[in-house]
Amino acid sequence: xxAVSQTPKYLVTQMGNDKSIKCEQNLGHDTMYWYKQDSKxxxxxxxxxxxxxxxxNETVPNRFSPKSPDKAHLNLHIxxxxxxxxxxxxxxxxxxxxxxxxxxxPGTRLTVL
Amino acid sequence: GDSVTQMEGPVTLSEEAFLTINCTYTATGYPSxxxxxxxxxxxxxxxxxxxxxxxxxxxxxxxxTYRKETTSFHLEKxxxxxxxxxxxxxxxxxxxxKYIxxxxxRLKVLA
Numbered sequence: 001x002x003a004v005s006q007t008p009k010y011l012v013t014q015m016g017n018d019k020s021i022k023c024e025q026n027l028g029h030d031t032m033y034w035y036k037q038d039s040k041x042x043x044x045x046x047x048x049x050x051x052x053x054x055x056x057n058e059t060v061p062n063r064f065s066p067k068s069p070d071k072a073h074l075n076l077h078i079x080x081x082x083x084x085x086x087x088x089x090x091x092x093x094x095x096x097x098x099x100x101x102x103x104x105x106p107g108t109r110l111t112v113l
Numbered sequence: 114g115d116s117v118t119q120m121e122g123p124v125t126l127s128e129e130a131f132l133t134i135n136c137t138y139t140a141t142g143y144p145s146x147x148x149x150x151x152x153x154x155x156x157x158x159x160x161x162x163x164x165x166x167x168x169x170x171x172x173x174x175x176x177x178t179y180r181k182e183t184t185s186f187h188l189e190k191x192x193x194x195x196x197x198x199x200x201x202x203x204x205x206x207x208x209x210x211k212y213i214x215x216x217x218x219r220l221k222v223l224a
Contacts, residue, residue: 004156031210041200041217043157048210055210090156096210099145099164104156 003027006091006105013081014113021076021108023091029103031055031096032074034066037088037107049074050096081112115140115207119215122200126193126222134188134218136177136203144205146170146179146186151200151217160188160201193222 004025013019025032034046048056052068063079074091091105120135138146145164149157161170163179163186170177175190186203203215 033210033212041151041219043202043214043217045211045213050210092156099162099206101147101159101162102149102157102212104149104158106154106156 004105029093117215
């Protein structure tokens, strides 16, 4: 059983388009995250949600809008895509305590042409 | 703010060589520390962690000790295998559902 799943795995689109990435976890965790990994493998947190409530928004452009319909899902919608948005986006989840392990999805590779 | 500094890669070793990947951190207090591994084409997965000073995390032959006096959490393995080739990330829990990751160190092990 996949613990954290993301769809799609690959996304190729034109500049200016709007796209969404979906994430689901079946671990019963309260906290979910979105990370962006650039071509040099640098991993940066974008958002974190706890019990469907936004906790962290790391100065991400407002073209990025996360939505958490329930504790098991955290989707990422991106408007007006730009070349610089090309990256691998990872969803993760954890129980939300300080020493907790994060469980990562397989990633979505977004390419903006 | 809190930060994590890892040694630059790539690190290339022969099979059965000794591995050290350095990691130091800056943080207020004593955060929990983690090592994650990312195999090609996959998401990150926890390798080991330590939650307080002098704790040693270990898994799959890898070890790291939480050293508060040197603010370090270096990753070591006595004998690497080709299957250990991956990118390794040091991370800390910065509080309020926020984790900070290092830049990652790519390890390549040659047969």
